[in-house]
Amino acid sequence: MGTLITGRVGHVVTKGLDTHDLVCDKPSIAGSVSQRACVFCGSRVVLYPIADALHLIHGPIGCASYTWDIRGSLSSGPELHRLSFSTDLKEKQVIFGGEEKLYTALCELIDHYKPAAAFVYSTCIVGVIGDDVQAVCKKVEKEKGITVLPVMSEGFQGTKKDGYKIACDVIAKLVGTGDDLPVQPFSVNILGDYNLAGELWMLSEYYKKMGVQIVASITGDGRVKEIRNAHKASLNIVQCSGSMIYLAKKMKEEYGIPFIKVSYFGIEDVSDALYEVAKFFKSEQLEEKARQIVIKEINQIAPQLAEYKNKLQGKKAALYVGGAFKAISLVKALRMIGMKTVVAGTQTGNAEDYKILREICDEGTIIVDDSNPNELSSFVKQTGADIFIGGVKERPIAFKMGIGFCDHNHERKIALAGYAGMVNFAKEIYETISSPVWQFVKR
Amino acid sequence: METSKYIKKKEQAFTSTRNACKQCSPLGSSLAFKGIKNCIPLIHGSQGCSTYIRRYMISHFREPIDIASSNFSENSTVFGGAQNFNISVDNLIKQYNPEVIAISSTCLSETIGEDVKKMISEYKAVNKGKILPELIFASTPSYAGSHVDGYHEAVFETIKSLSENKESNDIINLFPGILSPEDLRLLKEVFLYYNQSYIMFPDYSDTLDNPSWDEYKKISDGGTSVEALKRTGSSKASIEFGYVFNSSAQTSRIKTQVAYQTAAKYLNEKFEIPTYSTGFPIGIKESDAFFNLLNAITGKETPEKYLLERGRLVDSYIDGHKYLSGKKAFVYGDEDLIIGIISFLSEIGIKTVLCATGGESKILQSALENVLGDRFNSEMIIGSGMDFESMGAHMETYQPDIMIGSSKGVYLSKRHDIPLVRVGFPIHDRIGSQRVKHILYEGTQELFDKITNALLEKRQDDSEIGYQYM
Ligand code: SF4
Ligand code: SF4
Numbered sequence: 001m002g003t004l005i006t007g008r009v010g011h012v013v014t015k016g017l018d019t020h021d022l023v024c025d026k027p028s029i030a031g032s033v034s035q036r037a038c039v040f041c042g043s044r045v046v047l048y049p050i051a052d053a054l055h056l057i058h059g060p061i062g063c064a065s066y067t068w069d070i071r072g073s074l075s076s077g078p079e080l081h082r083l084s085f086s087t088d089l090k091e092k093q094v095i096f097g098g099e100e101k102l103y104t105a106l107c108e109l110i111d112h113y114k115p116a117a118a119f120v121y122s123t124c125i126v127g128v129i130g131d132d133v134q135a136v137c138k139k140v141e142k143e144k145g146i147t148v149l150p151v152m153s154e155g156f157q158g159t160k161k162d163g164y165k166i167a168c169d170v171i172a173k174l175v176g177t178g179d180d181l182p183v184q185p186f187s188v189n190i191l192g193d194y195n196l197a198g199e200l201w202m203l204s205e206y207y208k209k210m211g212v213q214i215v216a217s218i219t220g221d222g223r224v225k226e227i228r229n230a231h232k233a234s235l236n237i238v239q240c241s242g243s244m245i246y247l248a249k250k251m252k253e254e255y256g257i258p259f260i261k262v263s264y265f266g267i268e269d270v271s272d273a274l275y276e277v278a279k280f281f282k283s284e285q286l287e288e289k290a291r292q293i294v295i296k297e298i299n300q301i302a303p304q305l306a307e308y309k310n311k312l313q314g315k316k317a318a319l320y321v322g323g324a325f326k327a328i329s330l331v332k333a334l335r336m337i338g339m340k341t342v343v344a345g346t347q348t349g350n351a352e353d354y355k356i357l358r359e360i361c362d363e364g365t366i367i368v369d370d371s372n373p374n375e376l377s378s379f380v381k382q383t384g385a386d387i388f389i390g391g392v393k394e395r396p397i398a399f400k401m402g403i404g405f406c407d408h409n410h411e412r413k414i415a416l417a418g419y420a421g422m423v424n425f426a427k428e429i430y431e432t433i434s435s436p437v438w439q440f441v442k443r
Numbered sequence: 444m445e446t447s448k449y450i451k452k453k454e455q456a457f458t459s460t461r462n463a464c465k466q467c468s469p470l471g472s473s474l475a476f477k478g479i480k481n482c483i484p485l486i487h488g489s490q491g492c493s494t495y496i497r498r499y500m501i502s503h504f505r506e507p508i509d510i511a512s513s514n515f516s517e518n519s520t521v522f523g524g525a526q527n528f529n530i531s532v533d534n535l536i537k538q539y540n541p542e543v544i545a546i547s548s549t550c551l552s553e554t555i556g557e558d559v560k561k562m563i564s565e566y567k568a569v570n571k572g573k574i575l576p577e578l579i580f581a582s583t584p585s586y587a588g589s590h591v592d593g594y595h596e597a598v599f600e601t602i603k604s605l606s607e608n609k610e611s612n613d614i615i616n617l618f619p620g621i622l623s624p625e626d627l628r629l630l631k632e633v634f635l636y637y638n639q640s641y642i643m644f645p646d647y648s649d650t651l652d653n654p655s656w657d658e659y660k661k662i663s664d665g666g667t668s669v670e671a672l673k674r675t676g677s678s679k680a681s682i683e684f685g686y687v688f689n690s691s692a693q694t695s696r697i698k699t700q701v702a703y704q705t706a707a708k709y710l711n712e713k714f715e716i717p718t719y720s721t722g723f724p725i726g727i728k729e730s731d732a733f734f735n736l737l738n739a740i741t742g743k744e745t746p747e748k749y750l751l752e753r754g755r756l757v758d759s760y761i762d763g764h765k766y767l768s769g770k771k772a773f774v775y776g777d778e779d780l781i782i783g784i785i786s787f788l789s790e791i792g793i794k795t796v797l798c799a800t801g802g803e804s805k806i807l808q809s810a811l812e813n814v815l816g817d818r819f820n821s822e823m824i825i826g827s828g829m830d831f832e833s834m835g836a837h838m839e840t841y842q843p844d845i846m847i848g849s850s851k852g853v854y855l856s857k858r859h860d861i862p863l864v865r866v867g868f869p870i871h872d873r874i875g876s877q878r879v880k881h882i883l884y885e886g887t888q889e890l891f892d893k894i895t896n897a898l899l900e901k902r903q904d905d906s907e908i909g910y911q912y913m
Contacts, residue, residue, distance in 0.1 A: 005534050027516055028490060031531030031538075033509045038491025060550045060585040061460060062467025066495035068851075083832070088460035091587045094554055105459035112457075124489055124551040125586075128520065156489035156515045156551065373509055374538060377659035393498055396507040400656050442657045 004375065005029065011370060016363035022354050024369040027159065033372045035320070035393050036347045038155030040123050041067070042163020045410060046243050047119055047151065047170065049194050050222040051075035054115035056085045058102050058133060059123030063155075064088075071410040073194045075221050076201075080115055089125070099131050103140065110144045116224035117147040119170065124155045147224070149173060160322075161242060161348040168247035171218060171227060175251065178228025186281050187213040187233045189257075192244035193264070195220030196410055199417040203264055206274055206418070210289040212281075218247065231255045235280055237262055237273065242323030242348060263325065264417035265425075266333030267298060267305075297419035305337065308426035313338035315433060318385035320368075320376060320394050321408060324349030324357050330389065330408070331360055337426045342383035345371045373397050387433055402441035404432030461832035464775055464851065465801025466869075467585035469547040470496045471593030473510050474621065476545035476579075478645020479601065480666035483541045485531055487524060487559055488549030489515040503869040503876045504624075504651045506663065511535055515551060524552060528562045529569075536576065539661050542669050543577045545601070547593065553584035577669055579604050588692035591777050591802055594621055595689035595705060598645060602706035605669060606676035608714045614674060615740060616681040616716070617643040618706050620688075620723060620779055621868065624652035625878040629885060636746040637737060642671045642678065644706070652877040680740050681707035681718045682733075686810040687778040691802045722814055723779055724882045725890070726787025727756060729814070733883070752884035759888065760791055763895040766913075768792040770898060773843035775799040775834060775852060776867045778807050780881070782814055784847055784866065787887060789818040793894070796841040799826035799834045831855060845898060862897040866890070 004012065010023035028034040040057075044067050048055065051073075057064040064086030075081065087105050089098050102120070110118060118140075122133050133150045141148040149170050153163050188207065193200045200220040207214055215233040216226035231251065236259035238248045248259035260280060262273035271294045278286035317339050319330050324346045331341045344357055345368035358367055366379050380388065380401050388398035391409030398405040406428045408416060414428065415421045469486050473496055476484040486493040493512035500508045511534075513519075513527040535544055546559055563578045581597040588596075598618060619630055627648035634641040649665020675681075688705050711718040719740070724733040730753070734745045772788055772795045774781045785795045800807060807827055812819050824837055835855050846856050846863045850870045856863035870876035880886035899913045 005538055028512075028514045029530070029534065030514045030527040031485065031511050031534030032514070033497075033511050034490060034494065034514070036490060037494040038489055041491055041495070056459065060467060061463050061465060061589070062470070062492060062495065062550075062585050064460070065463045065466050066499050068462060084462050086460045086463060087458075088463070089550075089586050091584075094550075094584075094586050101458060105457070108457050109459060124491075124515075124520075124549075125554045128551065128554050155491040156520050157517055159490075373507055374661055381659065392502055393494075396501055396505060397659075399505075400507055400653075401659055402655065441655055 005032070008032075008375070012366065012368045012375070013358070015358055015361050015365045015367065022351075022358070022367060022369055024349055024351055024354055026370070028370055033374070034370055035372065036370060037160050039157045039160065039163035039166065040121060040153040040155045042160035042243070043151050043153035043167040043170070044121060044163070045071060045194070046164055046167035046219060048081055049073035049075070049219040050119075050224060050227070051081045052078040052116040052223050053080065054085065054109055054113055054118040055081060055121070056087065056106055056109060056118060057121045057123060058087045058098065058126055058131070059089055059121075060125065061086055061088045063123040071194060072196050072413055073220060074198050075195075077223075080113055085109060094125065094129055097129055097131055098126070099136050102131065102133065102136050106136070106140050106148070107144065110140070110146060115146065117149065117174065119149050119151050121151045121153050123153070127154050147174065147177070159348055164243040165246050168244065168250065171247055172250050172254075174224065174227045176228070176231040176255065178225060179232070181215060181226065181229040181232065183215060183229070183232045184213045185234070186211055186283065186286065187215050188235045188237050188277065189215050189230045189233045190217045190220070190237050190239070191248055191259070192239040193217065193220045193417075194410065197413055197415040199264065199415045199421065202415060202418045202420065206293055207277070209293055210274065210278065210286050212277060212286065218244065231257070233257060235259065235277065237277065239263055239273075242325060242350070261325070263329040265326065265329035265421070266336060267419065267422050268332055268336070269329050270418050270422075301419050301423045304423050305426060308430050309336070309338040311430055312426070312433070315339045315386045316342045316384060317387050317389055317429075318343035318376070318380050318383065319389040319408070320345040320371060321390060322347050324353030328353065328357050328360060331357070333422065333425065337429070339429070341365055342385050343368065343376075343379045345369065345376070377401055387429055402438060404429070404435070406432060457833070460830045462830050462851070463801055464799065464830055464834070465589040465591075466499065467492075467496075467590060468583035468588050468593030468596070469493075469549055469585070470499065471590030471595075471621070472547040472581045472583045472597035474500070474590070474647070475594045475597035475601070475645045476547070477508070477650050478647040478666050479543050479545060479672070480668040481541055481662055482543035482545050482666065483509060483511060483535050483539045483662060485511045485513065485535060485544055485546045486549060487513045487528060487531075487546055487557065488552045492549045499869060502871045505874070505877070506651050506653060508651075509661070520551065520555060523555070524557055525562050525565075528559070529566055532566055532578070541576050541662060543579060545597070546578065546580045547583045547597070548581075549583070550585050553582065577605065588689065589801055591621065592689040592692035596692065598706045599704060599709060601644070601672060602675055603709055605672040606710060606714070607673045608676040609674070611677050611679065612674065613640060614678040615639060615641045616675045616678045616707065616710065617641055618681065618683040619643060620684045621777055622723070622881060623877055623879050624648040625880050626882045626886060629880065629883050633737070633749075633883070636748055637741055637743055639737075639741050639743075642667065642675050644672060644675070675710060676714050676716070678710075678716055681710050681716050682736065683707040683718065683720050684723050685720065685779040686722055686782060686814065687802065687804045687806060690804040690806055691778075722786065723783035725783030726790050726887055727753065727884070728790060729783055729786050730883050730887065749884060752888070756884045756888050756891070759891055763891065764792055766895055766898055769794070770844045771796045771841065773797040773799075773834070773838060773841070773846045773861075775829075775846075775848035778802045778804055778810070780867050782807070782810055783881070784890075785811060786814050786818075787890065789815055789820075791891065793845075794820055795823050796843055797824045797826070797834070797837050799829040801829060803828040845894060847894070862901050864890070864893050864897050
């Protein structure tokens with residue numbers, strides 16, 4: 001593979017051809033055009049959907065400007081999370097420190113917006129200029145009588161994944177601080193769904209129908225009060241294991257709450273997500289209800305899916321997503337509609353998930369960690385993929401290569417989780433692949 | 444004349460910036476660097492900044508935008524990023540084989556005091572004998588300026604490091620400012636019609652709006668070539684668009700030199716190339732000014748094509764004026780862009796009641812007074828260093844009929860049920876942002892039609908009768 005720069009070779013394997021283990025969990029190489037973001041980004045996207053909290057970004061303007069309304073995380077109530085607050089540090093603060101500005105900014109915002117809690121994010125320069133963010137938070141917390149949590153997410157400390165962990169630690173500080181929500185016997189928390197395109201609402205509908213109470217959603221359509229009560233639930237259901245598994249483990253240690261790992265993408269996985277919960281509560285009643293839901297939902301979508309499968313049979317997909325757990329789901333979902341995954345890449349997959357990914361992929365599939373536009377375009381070419389599944393940064397690569405694209409990232413506007421989501425997914429893929437526009441492209 | 448209420452940042456109710464109306468400095472510099480042929484921009488700092496900037500630009504231009512990062516880690520933050528810098532340059536040469544690597548700094552690398560210029564010379568020394576790409580550096584800490592300042596800094600540094608004074612030639616340099624790729628194409632066309640050779644920099648008309656490709660390109664086609672950039676030092680004249688430029692910037696270079704400096708002014712000081720500054724050519728008066736300037740420099744007359752376009756524009760002004768008179772506008776965005784737009788609006792009977800920018804030049808008001816003369820509306824609120832939430836508060840008071848600015852104001856437009864005409868950068872919620880025309884008679888025509896139709900549409904939508912003729 002001629003396009004790989006030194007140091008990148010280990011990050012790519014072709015199943016059936018290469019024998020080395022995939023190298024992952026490494027910082028990106030200097031001078032690469034990585035598709036990854038920073039620690040701050042990881043923390044920000046995890047905490048962002050908590051809709052009644054104030055999110056203040058301490059740093060120069062860009063870090064806040066670029067994350068304004070960045071995710072399509074919907075809220076059923078307050079929308080404070082959709083405002084972008086920044087201390088907008090200037091040269092003066094860089095020289096003399098920004099604590100005072102942070103303090104004033106924070107107090108004003110709390111007075112005005114009366115949030116249920118406040119998160120203060122540290123960006124790269126904050127530590128360097130010597131601001132004691134934690135002290136300021138403590139002081140304001142005391143004065144204003146609301147919880148103010150510092151999120152020490154300086155971008156350079158690592159990758160987005162480290163940011164997830166920092167966010168989990170912050171959430172863990174909230175968990176267990178409330179005891180004002182009544183909890184039923186079959187109660188769960190949903191971890192790691194961000195309510196993109198209202199997906200969480202779809203999923204909670206299933207659980208509610210089964211008779212399962214959702215105590216807290218962490219963090220899609222999230223509320224501070226619910227998170228405070230999250231320790232009262234009997235089970236944590238963790239999706240998108242990359243971002244939330246750490247919190248689940250922590251809650252298990254601290255409160256003895258067991259967790260299950262699920263995915264809501266694809267019929268198989270979403271059905272498992274329901275059955276597993278029933279199984280956990282050892283309730284036949286739950287299981288029966290789950291079965292009813294699954295049968296009803298599948299019956300409803302089966303004819304449409306069969307039609308898409310017919311049309312998409314044998315088409316090849318390249319995918320590049322955040323974590324490997326999601327990639328695994330997607331490979332399975334694609335298979336269900338007759339498609340083959342020829343490239344499966346992720347920004348920050350872990351060794352464990354990569355191993356499973358490698359197992360379930362077909363021979364010849366290229367598996368790649370922390371890729372860049374150059375590599376991705378050459379993989380697409382080499383494999384003759386018909387569609388690219390990824391995020392906005394991957395879209396122009398697909399389009400310039402003259403192939404279809406499906407947004408499976410946090411900017412999506414169409415629900416892709418659950419049963420209806422599976423049809424949407426197939427429809428999206430079919431519509432882009434079968435568009436007449438490609439006739440004008442030489443490939 | 445009664446002076447208008449000049450809102451300074453301090454008079455806003457909040458210390459924090461709430462929904463910023465600006466982006467950060469390395470975004471602007473990377474945008475300018477995208478206008479160099481066969482160039483790969485590199486941001487020296489941590490990874491997030493470059494990824495965010497790429498994502499932000501991709502959502503607007505809908506093109507591949509490769510911007511590399513030197514990927515600072517904890518270690519580089521403590522011990523310095525020289526090693527990351529060297530590896531980055533090595534890797535970029537290997538991967539992209541560029542003619543230029545254009546480097547911007549970030550808040551972080553500036554704060555820890557990275558000396559990129561020194562790193563460049565050391566890199567060159569170590570690699571003596573090898574053919575290296577040009578290495579250009581723009582210092583772009585965001586705490587000292589916005590994307591606009593970063594842009595001008597990059598243009599300035601590029602010209603400063605590449606321009607040479609050789610045999611004088613008949614070329615005109617053009618420094619257009621932050622415009623759309625389509626605007627840049629319109630400008631190039633003007634020079635064709637004048638049969639006048641020119642060097643426009645930056646020229647991202649192709650690099651950020653490439654046709655569909657047969658084969659993936661590591662670096663998009665187009666841009667101002669290194670050779671042309673070198674020749675800018677021998678041109679017969681420079682034209683630059685703008686009144687404000689980077690006067691918001693507070694970087695030390697600018698501070699020590701007291702006045703801000705642009706590429707054209709540099710060429711003037713260094714090589715005595717006459718410099719002509721004029722505003723963004725939006726509306727008839729400011730476009731006339733540009734054509735008059737060209738006529739004066741070239742000794743030619745405005746080509747027939749433009750006279751016809753101007754005539755049609757005047758004709759449409761007349762056709763539309765009754766729909767527009769007395770309407771109130773709220774204009775926001777980069778300072779030089781909004782000056783042009785406000786000037787245009789004053790030609791067609793629309794009163795700008797509120798104009799706001801994230802920039803902090805402190806000369807916006809005087810620039811507006813100069814450009815508008817007796818068309819200056821002394822009751823206009825001029826918000827400098829403003830964010831969208833503060834603008835929203837003013838909208839309550841001034842009840843504009845139309846908003847003109849980037850797509851980031853869309854939520855205010857929804858909240859107040861006021862139509863928004865999207866101009867400038869970014870436009871993240873519509874297709875064709877690269878092709879929005881703002882300038883010359885042709886671009887003004889497009890703006891005029893959009894604004895008039897937006898008002899008509901609103902009137903039609905609001906009416907119960909649903910008129911078939913408007
Ligand atoms: S640190 Fe500075 S350069 Fe980086 S995104 Fe934030 S404002 Fe922009
Ligand atoms: S400055 Fe740091 S925290 Fe902000 S975007 Fe850049 S890498 Fe991320």
